Amino acid sequence: MSAEAGKTVQVIGGGFAGLCAAYFLARQGHHVHLVEKADRRGGLLRTLDTPYGLVETAANALLSNELVEETAAELGVTLIPTRPTAKKRFILRDGKLRRFPLKGPAAMRFITRTAPRFLFARQSLSPQPGESVRNWGERCLGEDATNYLLIPGLSGIYAGEPSSLSASLILGRFFANKKNRVRPGRLRGSVAPKGGMEELTHAMHRYLEQEGAEFKSESTPNLPTIVALPPPAAAAFLEARAPDLSASL
Numbered sequence: 001m002s003a004e005a006g007k008t009v010q011v012i013g014g015g016f017a018g019l020c021a022a023y024f025l026a027r028q029g030h031h032v033h034l035v036e037k038a039d040r041r042g043g044l045l046r047t048l049d050t051p052y053g054l055v056e057t058a059a060n061a062l063l064s065n066e067l068v069e070e071t072a073a074e075l076g077v078t079l080i081p082t083r084p085t086a087k088k089r090f091i092l093r094d095g096k097l098r099r100f101p102l103k104g105p106a107a108m109r110f111i112t113r114t115a116p117r118f119l120f121a122r123q124s125l126s127p128q129p130g131e132s133v134r135n136w137g138e139r140c141l142g143e144d145a146t147n148y149l150l151i152p153g154l155s156g157i158y159a160g161e162p163s164s165l166s167a168s169l170i171l172g173r174f175f176a177n178k179k180n181r182v183r184p185g186r187l188r189g190s191v192a193p194k195g196g197m198e199e200l201t202h203a204m205h206r207y208l209e210q211e212g213a214e215f216k217s218e219s220t221p222n223l224p225t226i227v228a229l230p231p232p233a234a235a236a237f238l239e240a241r242a243p244d245l246s247a248s249l
């Protein structure tokens, strides 16, 4: 339990972000109110058990690191690595599935532009404050690589508009100082709970129940609050409470 344990904190949004925030607060000894407007928690994450196997409606894996592995172990969730065959990713270009979608001069431009900076001036590739994924790609990789490599690759993960996705949040970790990086785990690359992503959200929910967290559909005024909502929902939630912050979203 941390020195400042025992506070009551409300977390707005019961998706993966909110469940994680609530879980770590409860683990530090705080009393949590988890506020979710829908009738289930987990948000976008949902695992469907189909005759063809498990199907995920959103994220199907997590990047492994020490914290992810420790948290899963504490929750009694077994993580398994991605099957090698599933690691092969293809990008559709000109009607064909390609592992590397740049051709001829575009491939040369990408390599000659990016490789020297990557090897000798890595920090120049570091995302700038407020830079979007699209702007970062055009600045650092060039237009072809942005359109045919970066955006299809990241869209499969973040399912968002590249001009609105934050480059520093998504790519910043690759440029972080070594001491700020999360420590690698035992497993490398992507990992997933054996029973699908909902196994993790259900386990967090069970832990919160055991710890006496309160599950609510409406927020309580004047409580310390963590907003764990996607930006449009966060902007709506904050509109009357913090208009400037809401407008900045």
Ligand SMILES: Cc1cc2nc3c(=O)[nH]c(=O)nc-3n(C[C@H](O)[C@H](O)[C@H](O)COP(=O)(O)OP(=O)(O)OC[C@H]3O[C@@H](n4cnc5c(N)ncnc54)[C@H](O)[C@@H]3O)c2cc1C
Residues within 6 Å of the ligand: 012, 013, 014, 015, 016, 017, 018, 035, 036, 037, 038, 040, 041, 042, 043, 044, 045, 057, 058, 059, 060, 061, 062, 156, 157, 158, 159, 217, 228, 229, 230, 233, 237
């Ligand atoms: C097809 C697809 C594939 C993806 N693949 C990957 C992947 O491989 N790797 C990866 O890292 N990510 C992936 N993602 C993204 C990842 O799934 C999401 O970023 C993540 O699940 C979002 O979680 P969240 O808690 O931020 O938001 P959400 O899941 O949207 O949860 C927000 C919650 O807040 C609730 N809410 C909204 N407004 C209010 C309010 N006013 N009061 C109370 N509650 C409110 C909602 O009902 C919802 O439950 C993918 C997404 C999709 C769609």
